[in-house]
Amino acid sequence: MAVPEISIIVPVYNVEKYLDKCVNSILNQTFQDFELILVDDGSPDNCGEMCDDYAARDKRVTVIHQVNGGLSAARNAGIEIAKGRYLGFVDSDDYIAEDMYELLYNNLKNEDADLATVGFLDVYAGKEPVIKERKYLVTDMVGAAKITFEGKLSTISATNKLYKREIFEHVRYPVGMITEDAAVILDVLEETSKVVIDTSQKYVYYHRENSISSNHFTMKDLDMIKAWENNEARVLAKYPELVNVAHTRVCWAYFTVLDKMMNSSELGVEEKKKQKEIIRFLRKNFMFVLKNQYFTKPRKLSMIALRVNPYFYKLLSRLENGMVRKINK
Template sequence: MLPKVSVIVPIYNVEKYLRRCLDSIVNQTYSNLEIILVNDGSPDNCGMIIDIYEKTDDRIKALHKVNGGLSDARNYGMQHVTGEYTIFVDSDDWLHIDMIQKLVTNSIATKADVVQSAFYYAYEDHLLFDNRYHSKGDQPTVLKNKALMRELVVNERVKNFAWGKLYRTNLINDIPFKKGVLFEDVFWAHKVMHRVKTFVMLHQPLFYYYQRSDSIVGNYTIKSLDILSGMKERHGFIEKHYSVLKNESYRMILKTSIIHYNLMLLNRKVDQGGHYKREIQSYIKKNYPELKKAVRKHPPLARQLNLFCIHPYLNFIYQGMLKIFRGIKVIPGPVKLERLNA
């Protein structure tokens, strides 16, 4: 008999998108599913919708709880898992009809602990596919632990996202998501991947990662800095268990720190007293020798570090000029992702 797959869907204020998500799960070609829908105190009609779905499909468990955030909803869902495998789906995203079938088939064939599919960035009128590293028809890539951890830290081919991956349940059922933070996956993923012996990447996009139109600049809040807290927490783990990846970790912290410093400059109201900007400056100053060593073979990032240390505004202006020059095609811009009509 095929192994049971538990699908956990945390749900909050997504009435507009929920049916699309749920239909993509219940209609999977792989039928041995346990579909755990966690209504996290949603103020709209999501609770009513999942109760209706529960009545029409005996694989569905509709759970209701007071609002506690995404991490709390996922943790609550994990308490009800009975499947050999677990997959997380955010409630505004959706799956290709064959996704779970392909993930399970590859896990069984390779004895993988985790299988990841490629995904589309899904907009209202188009899709984007990251074809910089792999084409859709490429054979699966198999990674062992050390290579996997490098990819996770670099966050290009292996993303920190919890979704889009099939996990053996016994790998993750005692690693809860950290509550009360944004970017909770950054606090979680390295602890899981540390246990993984075999990780498989499928290069066919089978997951649709919905991109809302909200601007990150216009909606930026101090909570967004949680990602830096997660990366610094992970850095301690990397130093302890994978010291060879220390420079990669420092580079990611530096890049993310500069991005968030610039976002706070663009949205001054979120840090009127400058406390959080000073915190970033202090971290970079304190760790400058290690950061300088980490970017030695990465000239663009080394330039940003030097400019930032002279004065953060210098790097901000430099980044703005680069954007202008790329816009008028004086210098080449970043490689664009493959675009498809939705």
């Protein structure tokens, strides 16, 4: 088999209900010169058998079966065997527009860029998706970092992008860390000199209702704070023009974790100790948040409530549950 232009890597775990739609949206791409690597990450349902069936029916499909190691381990396994000149990632419970990779590939090639991105189409059950105005721009590494940290025209997500393979010569996703995209975003961008940002909504992100696990706090959620504080430390050392937006993301991480804590039914001793530390940090950043263009009015109101009494913040947080999660896709 000739070397494919693109390798598309899909980690698969416990998604048999959604896998067909995901895989078919990839196999039916208008851009056809690709290999699809399905990484069965020890899935306990029928996903492993489904992956083998796809491979039997389409020679572009390769399957890896491995012991469960999490999203990062699955992506890394795909990277290791990928043959393509370019790499892409899709999450197995999402799906993509039929021309997503054609658009990404053409943008990347036309601009002689290292990385190309498209926008998300956010889908909620029973609601019409919001169609946004298309924007297109080409920027350098620092410009791409600023836009990505802002989280509006582009996000930290691995999945709505096409990468030159060379980017991943030295970059791997951190195994065991739940905010892997935030942890590697600077590593990825530092391997680029030119980035194409096209906000055409080609990656379909389905927001599932009643996702209890995504709302319940665990100590692993602190990974988000760690990742963004690490990014901020690197920015302070190398990219002074990004200091404000990097610290904004640190504050977002603290808010996101605190919201999860406030919406969890019971916190243990260690969790309560961490909660006090988080509240202390946010109170110290009171004026930074209030003067910051990136924070919404409801978020600034919740900041005032937190300064008055955490109980009032908790009430607002429960009313506005989910307000800050979207930016962390």
